[in-house]
Amino acid sequence: MSERELRCAICDGDMLFEVPPCADGHDECPELVCTRCGMAEVVAPIVVHLWPNHAGRTPRLPHQRRAAA
Known part of the structure; x- marks a missing residue:
């Protein structure tokens, strides 16, 4: 087993x-x-997804829904 200090x-x-x-x-x-103490820690890379910028337009982001007031 490999070990490291965190x-x-x-x-x-x-x-x-x-x-x-x-x-x-x-x-x-x-x-x-x-x-x-046995606490588990998950070490995984962070993945970032970017939307392409087509013809200089602002990229479209997913629409956030709001709750009714």
Whole structure:
């Protein structure tokens, strides 16, 4: 198991985290577990989707619905 030091929200300090055995068959599992309290932390990349800007127009964003007043 690989280990690294991260800030644990439960222990309120820098603690040693380790990758638990992965039953899903990932090469590198994104889950880490605090070795002191067992809190799970998921480390995954952030994915941002952008809409293309066609012919200089402002990109259309999804419309947000509002509740009736």
